Amino acid sequence: MKSSALNTLLVAKAIFGKSKSLVNSGDKHSCTAGIILLQDFVELIVLAVLDQLDADEQRSLESKSFDELLGELKKLKVPVVKSGTIKALNKQRVISKHYGQLSEPASVVNYFNTAVVFADAILEHVVGKKLQEIFLTDILRDGPEKDLIKDAILSADKDDFLDSLIKLRKAFFISYEREYCIYAFRAAEQNLGLWGLLGLSASGGGKAHSWTRNKTWMDANVKTPCDYIQVDSEKLKTDCMEWGVSTVDTENFRRLTPKVVETEKNVWHVDYDTNFAANELNVENFNYCLDVVLDFLLKKQEFDTGHKWPKRVKSIPAPPIYIGKPVFESPSPHSRVVGYVNEGFYYTVDRVVSGFDAGERYLYVHLYPQGEELLVGSHMWGYMLNE
Template sequence: MDIETIRRLSLARHLYQLGKTSLASPNDMYLFAAVNLLQDAVEAFLIALGDHVKAEIDQNTKFDKYFLQINEKISPKELPFKNKLIRLNRIRVDSKHYGIQPARDECERVVVSVREFFEEASSSVLGVNFSTVSAIDLLDDGEMKDLLLEAKMARESDDLEACVIGCRKVLYVAVEHKYDVSKFKEATPQGIFAALSYAPYYARDPQYIQENVKDPTDYIVRDHSRIDQDLLKEGVDTTAFWNVWRLTPEVYRSEDKQWVIKHDFGKLDAATLADTAEYVFSTVVDMALAIHAVRRAVRSKQHGRYLVKLAREGVPVYEKADIDSKVTATTPVGMTQIDTDYRVEGLKGDGPFWHVSQMTNGTWLWGFVFNEDVA
């Protein structure tokens, strides 16, 4: 199966979910949106099938002709639910072009038929599960993709608990790990360690942790406003993110890379999972796709390694570009050069200062070196 087929199947599933959501609204005006979205979902799916079997379908092909062209290619098989889906198309035409409101009970029957059509045709023609076939293959190799593949396998084996836990791990890797305050539990880190945390400032404190962290998942202290801002930059639907966050159990990854799962019985109840797992999985896949698309589009500078020679041993590393600021570290005996990424004038007009960052013997040297200490 090629990438374009996967894209169209993902689109069909997305449109179907939107249509189903519209149908759930008590406002009858949403029935118009529901039937149009469901019909668009079916058409996207039929185009995917047509491309896959190389049926003669083009932009002028009528809706009912999709079935004829595809059936010719898959004979002796035939696409199921033809009459019901043609009826959906009729309802859609009446609603869109003549303003006739669809009947709610008929829409509710149609949405079931559409779902069954997707499942049966995906299995018989494409040899895949419609619920789990996804654009995961479009993702770059990496941990997010690996976790989604694990969740996909769990979904296919009906292990819905493992599926939603895997999806929550994706959220953790993509977003939540940045809000881990465990590194602050004994002392307040300085320099690069503090800069790497997105958690609110009040939570980066040993006393806060002592008073508020009751289990490992409490080490994640989220800044909701910042998360929303970052998600929007990455092209992720913030409502979808928080929906998944509410529907899935919290997870945490310890320093030794072991996963801790909060087995929330309400979220992992079998009846609940039957209603939520499919939504969670497809939504997380969509989020991962959005994140990867944005990250691919962003052009980053090339990272080289730049070194500055030191004039002597025991050079002080200042917290700021100011020789009167706190000395955060001193270069060890034997160090003759150090990594640097830029040079800048000092806060008091002196300098210049060299910004340095290097791990040496388990200690981070991070801050500024005065120009007089440079060879």
């Protein structure tokens, strides 16, 4: 797909998300605002498709009316489904925007559903994918989350909505909820040291409340496998705000999909109640949950890729250190000595640090015996005076 067409679709996607929340509010004023945005969404979809089909970059669209843009689609043999309702949507938008006339919520919901059908039909004809599939395949990075969502869409196409919703939740777990899964701490004692905590947190659970990450708490509170997930709601809200994701939609997604947890590699456990199975295994709920989880994953991906770290491509020779010199716990000669430089040790120098006495410079060093790189207990980290 052309980058310009994809960028237009990204703008349309952002507008669609805003219009969706307004349309579903049930309030006349919000629904009227929603229909104005909804028409912008539809028009951007049309422009993206025409851009994609304009191989020679010869078509001028700036001065054309909305009806003329639909005519351009028909000239290119693109199916324009529900064209009467789509044209009526444009007229209703003019009435609402330029004359301040309120729209009835029921009518707006009908326009919204028609707009989705219209957009999916023309996109499927031109690029072979529906709107959500485009974002999935062209933007979401490769990985297990992407594979699970693809499989979820296939299951939904077969009307297996339980399987499809479970797969969406698995993608969410791998991307985010794993950070609240305390399963790795099930045998840990309450006085687990710092290195033990860091080691176990690498398997997940680092964002869960600290008091849940021990055997005593779990023996008393974990009654089913999915109880290993202990979400800190305040951290979840903070993450959503930082990433620009709707907290309400995220919490809705967690309620409208079965709970899942992966305890061992490819060992999954599922938990859902009978009322959920009776009421939420349908295409409407699947489409909503798909939209929410895609938005969540894309926003998280965008946030993660925005981080910058110092480059480590180049290196400089490590400053020399000398046998018998003390290694201190902190950059001060008055701090505890954690060890001495021994003959036969390898070392790395990670940082140069000013001491608490500003006239002193220290090297932050890592020492370990030759041939025993994997024996963590024999490693030593600390500060050595740079003389």
